[in-house]
Amino acid sequence: MIALVALDMAGTTIDDGGAVYRALQHSVEEAGATVAADDLQRWMGTDKVEAITNLLRLGGVDPAGDLVASTFDAFRAHLRQAYHDEPPVALPGVADAIADLRARGIKVALTTGFSDDVAEPLLDSLGWTAGDGPDHTVDAVITTSDVPAGRPAPYMIFRAMEACGAHDVRSVLVAGDTVVDVQSGRNAGAVAVGVLTGKVDRATLAAEDHDYILDSVADIPTVLTQR
Template sequence: MNEAEPITVACLDLAGTTVADGDTVESAFAEAIATLGIVSGTAAYDRALTRFRDSRGGSKIAIFRALFDEPRAQAANLAFERSYDQLVDRHGLKPVPGADEALRRIRGAGVRVCLLTGFGRSTQARILDALDWWDRVDLTLCPADVPRGRPWPDLVLTAALRLGVDDVRHIAVCGDTANDMVTGRRSGASIVAGVLTGAHDHDRLLDAGATHILPSVASLPDLILPTTDTPTPHHPG
């Protein structure tokens, strides 16, 4: 339970936080760079994969821009989205256990939910279609909606503006990567919760500024929602 500041908006990440990722994102990345001739077993592949893992949670197009010139970055990003869509078609998508109920509880308590992602808009929409989650959220944002993606605070601050937040301390951010944690801290959110169902481990999330570490997003409602009032025990005298 958050006693310091009432939470009115929860900004939650997608892959690895609310959506079970497995190795789908990394597989799609590997397939995308292979279209540009960077294949497993080469030094270039190892460097690219290290950059990708270190940048998890950030904008996918920004990762490709860090590796390639603009035309090849755009080509790689299109290949990534195509590969990801095919993997989704082949294997399906599932929410992280407890994520669906967490979204229900959070919105049921009057807290607005924004789903953030480093994916492009079409991939984000595909995920929400697959999970039938459009009625679970109040807002969705992707890198195309902001000047800068994660780890900059723009996604969270844009959510604050669009959802009419009175004070950034009334925001909770939840994600599975160091970039998610840095974004949350830079935005001024009072709760920046790291979950252990995705890319980065306990220490990496804590080092990046997590205020709380949770086993999964299923624990988020208990952290950010007020508990039911219970009578205070009376002690005579």
Template sequence: MKRFTLVCVDMAGTTVRDDGIVEQAASAALEECGLQAGGEAHDKAMAYVRATTGTSKIEVFRSICSHEDAAQLANLAFERAIATWAADGRIAALPYADETLKSLRAKGIRVALTTGFSPRTQQAIIRALGWEDAVDLAIAPGSGLRGRPFPDMILHAVLTLGIADVRQVAVVGDSVGDLYSGLRAGATLVAGVTTGSHDTNALREAGATHVLSHIGELPTLVGG
């Protein structure tokens, strides 16, 4: 069995329970920039939000909004909502997530959390879950790193953690964007999980090497 030394794992929908919170925050953010819920423009924008799950949220809002100021306003409202809900305990780990992170690191495998959220929001979620010491690295778009479907976050993890070979990297996520970023980075194992945005067919069509019913199946898959 191939020896994996790094797993890059997504957050919302993969290790973090969503329960519709991301969509609720996006809907509220769109209202902040003038797209009222129930309107045709709002519904169209929400369809785009769903289709681009996993992508950097500021890039999503830039595609929807008519100008940069509106995109920044929407992104700020989105991030504020997520951070507030994290502090209020509305965000929780998915089943098997805590055990999986512990198991991977016990096997000597480094763990990097990736996300489409901003660094600030990612850290708020990590604090809410008590994961400050559960992973080796947390990476979010920004500071020169493009979000998914680009490979930047995965390659940044490889460089930062001193991984010798990208073929020793596994990437796991619930969206096709997660998988595209893993494939573009050259990861050997690019697994989809069906606990989030996309179903088995969509994940397989995107090029998943494996499809998991939940994150708890990962440690056996990557070995040790």
């Protein structure tokens, strides 16, 4: 029986119009690196400082000195402007699915490759809150600020379990729209689910060790009913 569902944010529960992809690419390119599409895809969903460091190196730029920090600042500025110009919205059916899961007594946590200072304004813009009871959208929000390493490490999932009182990783379902989302779920020993609401196609997600590939998080309540 599933006791906790841990969901990625941008591209999985939240439609940001691809702003994270664009902000990451633009910031790294402004630092002088060439960003290959496959490299960008590989590092999406990971901790953004780690992503920037690796994309700089892969793009022919030495990530030395304060370059990573300044590039991360540029990433945040690009993302802040993008969210101002085109505010993010919940993906169709996601809010209802989360409410359905919580009404069944299943805890719901959001996990993200963002740090607190990026994730919190995003959630505020949606009016989403975390805490016990029906007045909140989800039970917990876990960011890279809470863990020693982001995806594909499983630490955010374990932190979500701690925050939500889940004791058995086999009772946890993890869903996300990137390869590292699926990998982190499997690395944790949880039910690993890829969703197709992001930029990654079915074949790419299905190539990972997974339990389900779904069109959307909105399909999770139906899947759990059938388990």
